[in-house]
Amino acid sequence: MVKASDIVLILVAIVFPPAAAAFITGCSCDLLINICLTILGYFPGHIHAFWLIYKKMQAEERYGQGGFIYTGSGQYQPRNDQPYSAPPGYGSV
Numbered sequence: 001m002v003k004a005s006d007i008v009l010i011l012v013a014i015v016f017p018p019a020a021a022a023f024i025t026g027c028s029c030d031l032l033i034n035i036c037l038t039i040l041g042y043f044p045g046h047i048h049a050f051w052l053i054y055k056k057m058q059a060e061e062r063y064g065q066g067g068f069i070y071t072g073s074g075q076y077q078p079r080n081d082q083p084y085s086a087p088p089g090y091g092s093v
Contacts, residue, residue: 002057009053017045024052025070 013020021034030052038045052074059068059076068076 006053006057009056010050013046013049013053017042017049020049021052024056025072028070028072030072030074 009020009023012023017038018031018035021031025031030048034045034048034052037048055074055076056070062068063076063078067079069079071077
């Protein structure tokens with residue numbers, strides 16, 4: 001499910017991809033990679049920013065809103081204070 005915050009991130013990524021990467025990853029290696037890709041060509045910066053948004057949306061579906069920590073390279077892990085629970089109906093019949 002696409003939320004308003006995801007739509008805003010997509011719009012920011014269209015205008016300036018490094019800003020969207022900064023919103024998602026903070027000051028990290030992924031931000032530097034996105035800046036370099038955007039300098040090399042605007043299109044590669046877009047692809048990387050959209051990939052980061054996609055991975056964030058996957059983490060929100062898996063762990064819930066705010067139930068995850070960004071570990072770098074598009075990877076997320078659940079917060080220690082929240083146990084991981086599979087989405088309702090997943091893996092059962």
